[in-house]
Each structure stands twice: as C-alpha cells, then as structure tokens.
Amino acid sequence: MDSSTTSIVSALGAGSGVDMAKLASDLAAARFAPKIAQLENRAETLDLRISSAATLKSSLNELASALGERIRTGDLAPKPTSSDPAVATAKVASGGTASGSYALEVTQLAKAQTLALAPYGAATDPVGEGTLTIRFGSTAGGTFAEDTAQTALSINVGAGDTLNDVANAINLAGGSVTAYVVEGEAGAQLVMKGAEGQNNGFVVEGTGASAGGGAPGSIDYLNWTPGTDSGQLKQASADALYTFDGVQMRSPTNSATNLPGGLSLTLTGVNAGNPATITFADRSTQIESMMVDFTAALNDIAGQLAQTAAPLGGELGNDPGARALKRDLSAFAGLVVMPNAAPGEPSRLSDLGLTRERDGTFRLDVARLKTTISDAPEATAAMFTTGLYGVFSTLDNLARRTSSATDPGRIGGSIKRYTRQREAITESLTKIGEQQDRLREQMTKTFAASDARVAQSQSTLSFLKSQIAVWNAAKD
Structure with a gap:
C-alpha cells in the first residue's frame, strides 16, 4: 500500500463515523470469495489425488527396490x-x-618375480651415474621373451645417487615394479618385486657414464637377466x-x-x-520367507489401490492410471517371468504359489511353492536374480511403467497432469489476490472522497444550526 493510500485509510471514518477501510476490505473480499472458495476446494481435491497417486507409485518402487536389494546382497543372493x-x-x-x-x-x-640384486657395502653407497632400464616379459626357462605391449621403465640415476635413492625412484616411476633396500648378511641389496603373472617378469639393464666397471659404483653392477642369474632370482613370475x-x-x-x-x-x-x-547353499527356506513377505507387500498395495480407486469416494476413482494398475495387478500372478524356462520348469509367478483372489487380494499357496522348490530347486532359485528375467525384473518393469510421467494412462502421467492443474490454480489464486488488492485500493480512494463530502456536509449543517440558534436568540 503506497503512502497516499495509507494516509487516506488513516483518515477514513473521520466524517461519517463508518470504518471505511474495513468496509473496502470486506467488499473486495466478498467480491472474489466465491471464486476463491471454488479454486481452493479444487486445489484440495487435487492435493488428495496427487498424494494418493504418489503413495501408490512410491509403494511399488520401494517394493521393487527392496526385492532387488535382498536378491543382490541379502539371504537370496547365491552363497x-x-x-x-x-x-x-x-x-x-x-x-x-x-x-x-x-x-x-x-x-x-600365480607368482610375482622377486630379485635381490648384487650386494653393496651400505644402502648409502653411490650406484653410479646412468640409466636403469626395466623391461617386462616372460623369464621362464632361463630366457627372456619381452612383452612389447608393456612400456619399459627408465630410471635416471645421478652421479651421487645411492641405493636408497634408486629404490625411491623406482617406486615413484609408477610402474608395476616396487623396490626397497635390505641390509642382510651379504650387505645392502636392492630388492625388486613385480606384479603377478608370467608376462610380468622383468630384466634390469644399467647403461650410461659409469657403465663398464662391473663393480659397485658402476651402474651396470645392477644388471640382471635370467641367462646371467647367479642366485639373484628369488622367485620367478608365473600364471x-x-x-x-x-x-x-x-x-x-x-x-x-x-x-x-x-x-x-x-x-x-x-x-x-x-x-x-x-x-x-540351499535357499529353499529363504525363498519361502521372501514369498510370504512379497505377498504381504502386494496386498498392502492392492489395499491402497482398492481404497483410493473406489468408484464412489475414492480420490482416484476415475483415474486412468489407477485403472491401468488394477489391470496389471489382476494379471500379475499369471505373468510369465522366465520365458526361456525349459519344459517342466517353473516360469510363472503362479508356479511360486502366488494367486489372485476374487476380492483383488493376493494369497500364497505354500504347498504349491514347496512342490516347485522340491521339483526344480535350481530353476526356482534362478527366478530370483536381478537379470533380464525373473520376479524382480517383472516387478521392476511394472514399477517403471506405473511411474512413467510420459504416459497419460499411468500413475506417473496422472501425477504430472494433476500437478500441472494444481500449479494453474496457484497461479489463478495469485492473480485473484492481485485483483482483490487493486479493488480494495480503488474502493478505499472512492470511500475517502465520499467521506470527505460527508464531513463537509456535516460542517455546513453545524454552521447552519449555529446560525439558526443565533437567530432564534435574537427574536427572544
């Protein structure tokens, strides 16, 4: 409300004695009250429909999710x-x-190649400047067959680098070889370990400025091949x-x-x-327990559907998505869930004892289930997987169809439609509120002018009364 309107409202009633601000507000509210009530009733109905449809959708999705989780990681998972x-x-x-x-x-x-290379006096001894190259392949039978698909490692060794420095450089190179230095009875030795597998064996070649001496301090002192092995190979690689x-x-x-x-x-x-x-492990007991729980969960959903989709009084009594779900559930027990089952093997939910009663509820024929498990235990267990076929896949497909927002004939499509209608009502109520505010302000200004005229008339009347009183006194 702007400042001019505020000042008008504060002055209203000063002349007539009537609360013009309240009168304007009440009249504006009365003008739109029927339309607002109609829209609010419609909104309440839509909210109930959205809630009921969302509950059905959620119940199906939760059952499918719980069944899938139990099959994947619970007592139905193959152990x-x-x-x-x-x-x-x-x-x-x-x-x-x-x-x-x-x-x-x-x-x-499978084994990983392990080398304990020629000994040094101490781990801090310099190795010698050059490059240490590690090439990978098979070292079986005292020969080396390089696997060219694996990239060789090149380790740069500085003039003052020690045995410890070389081990650190190998570990930082990011290859499949790890290294450490151990000080044993023979002295300090560089131990190198590869990955498991015959083709993950390796040879070591030292080249560069210090090569050629063949003694500690020369980079080629660390050379190793299976043909020159003299006890450095502690374990050969193998598949x-x-x-x-x-x-x-x-x-x-x-x-x-x-x-x-x-x-x-x-x-x-x-x-x-x-x-x-x-x-x-035999899962007969677990399958029976699961089918009991599954039947109870289906009955919960069937009960929700019967109540909310009742032709008289149900929030979804004439909803196409609810009718589609009724049809799906009525045919559910007879669905083929294992189309590739061999003759004589269970393929339908009814083979697991699931039956649909005339009142729309589900019942588990435990005797039928026990017979199926006894006659075909592996085929029965195969019905409880998270693959392309089976109980879970069938239920999951039903839940996905029911939840589809792009299909107007499904619960998901109904939720989308009702939500759009609810949003339209919200927009309409917002517009009506704006219209009501404008009407109230217009009436306020009109009533302010009327009240001013009433005040002026009252002032004139008071003046005339005083003059008449004066005249009457003069006559006396």
Whole structure:
C-alpha cells in the first residue's frame, strides 16, 4: 500500500463515523470469495489425488527396490562355499546367477618375480651415474621373451645417487615394479618385486657414464637377466594354472573371474590330484520367507489401490492410471517371468504359489511353492536374480511403467497432469489476490472522497444550526 493510500485509510471514518477501510476490505473480499472458495476446494481435491497417486507409485518402487536389494546382497543372493578353503575362496558378484556344483583343481598359483640384486657395502653407497632400464616379459626357462605391449621403465640415476635413492625412484616411476633396500648378511641389496603373472617378469639393464666397471659404483653392477642369474632370482613370475570342471584354465593373478553366473575365485593353495568342490547353499527356506513377505507387500498395495480407486469416494476413482494398475495387478500372478524356462520348469509367478483372489487380494499357496522348490530347486532359485528375467525384473518393469510421467494412462502421467492443474490454480489464486488488492485500493480512494463530502456536509449543517440558534436568540 503506497503512502497516499495509507494516509487516506488513516483518515477514513473521520466524517461519517463508518470504518471505511474495513468496509473496502470486506467488499473486495466478498467480491472474489466465491471464486476463491471454488479454486481452493479444487486445489484440495487435487492435493488428495496427487498424494494418493504418489503413495501408490512410491509403494511399488520401494517394493521393487527392496526385492532387488535382498536378491543382490541379502539371504537370496547365491552363497558359494568351497570344500577346501585352503585352496580357494568363492563369491558371486552382485546380481549373479551362479548355482550348481563345480570341481576345482589348482596346480600352480600365480607368482610375482622377486630379485635381490648384487650386494653393496651400505644402502648409502653411490650406484653410479646412468640409466636403469626395466623391461617386462616372460623369464621362464632361463630366457627372456619381452612383452612389447608393456612400456619399459627408465630410471635416471645421478652421479651421487645411492641405493636408497634408486629404490625411491623406482617406486615413484609408477610402474608395476616396487623396490626397497635390505641390509642382510651379504650387505645392502636392492630388492625388486613385480606384479603377478608370467608376462610380468622383468630384466634390469644399467647403461650410461659409469657403465663398464662391473663393480659397485658402476651402474651396470645392477644388471640382471635370467641367462646371467647367479642366485639373484628369488622367485620367478608365473600364471595361476587350474582346472574348472575339468577345463584347463590360466590366470595372470590368483583371482579367477571368467566363470559362470558371476562366480569368482581367489586361489590360495595347490591341490593337484585332489579336486575341491564349489557348491551353493540351499535357499529353499529363504525363498519361502521372501514369498510370504512379497505377498504381504502386494496386498498392502492392492489395499491402497482398492481404497483410493473406489468408484464412489475414492480420490482416484476415475483415474486412468489407477485403472491401468488394477489391470496389471489382476494379471500379475499369471505373468510369465522366465520365458526361456525349459519344459517342466517353473516360469510363472503362479508356479511360486502366488494367486489372485476374487476380492483383488493376493494369497500364497505354500504347498504349491514347496512342490516347485522340491521339483526344480535350481530353476526356482534362478527366478530370483536381478537379470533380464525373473520376479524382480517383472516387478521392476511394472514399477517403471506405473511411474512413467510420459504416459497419460499411468500413475506417473496422472501425477504430472494433476500437478500441472494444481500449479494453474496457484497461479489463478495469485492473480485473484492481485485483483482483490487493486479493488480494495480503488474502493478505499472512492470511500475517502465520499467521506470527505460527508464531513463537509456535516460542517455546513453545524454552521447552519449555529446560525439558526443565533437567530432564534435574537427574536427572544
């Protein structure tokens, strides 16, 4: 309200005795009250629809998320065990489908090459100026076969650099070789260790200004090749060798990941001639427990839907998204979740005992579920993965369809539509508020002028009364 209007309002009623400011405010409010009430009622209805639709959407998404998490990391996740933990430990990647039984025989572990180079008097002895080059490859059989795919390391050695300086420079070079200096009975020795794997062996070549002496202080004193080895090689590089279900396999490390169903192994020992067995824990009890929880959660959603989408009195009684969800849930138990299942194997949710009652609720036929698990335990377990098919994928697809904001026939599309309508009402109420303020100010100014005229009339009347009184007194 501007200053002129404020002064007008403060003076209103001075002549007539009527509160003109309140009168203007009340009249302006009354002018728009029916429209505001209509819009506010409509907004309340939309808020209820948005809330009900959002609750249904959230319930489906939360159930899908909880089921996926339980399958990936909970008691439904495949849990492999090794009959000989000293040979290997096993795990399944998140979302993996590994099952069954596998034989494992490890004949060789992966190893990293370790060198203890020629000794010096002390770790602080100078090495000699030049370049130390480390080239990578296989050192098997007393020969070196370079792996040209690996970049050689070049270590620059200054004239005053010590054995400790060389070790630090190797570690800072960022390659697969690490180094340290140890002082043993033979003296100070540079120990170099590579990465696991046969092709991660390496040779050491010293060249430069100090080379040629062949003694401490000459850079080539640190030279090493398998053909000239005289005890410096403490461990040769090697790949892991093992058979998996009788298939010969090789790995540059002791981690074997190229196995079925997301199974991976960490090899820890050798068991040539005495294979270990990798098996998976029976999940029958966990599957039954999960299906009980799953059925209860579906009934919670079905109950919400029945209440909010009731034809009479339901917030979503005539909503296309709610009708679509009703259709989806009515067909849910009969859906094929494993289209690639072999004949006789479970493929539908109904095979897991899930049934839809006439009143729209779900029921779990525990006897049917137990029979399915007993007849096809591995096929049943395969239905509980986070892959392309299965219970989770089916539910997740339903949740995604229901949440789609681009489909006007889904709950997500309904939320988008109702939200737009609610925003339009907010804009309309804002405009009405502005119109009401303008009308009130206009009435205030009009009433101010009227009040001034009333005051002037009252002043004239008072003057006339006083004059009449004077005249009457003079006659007496």
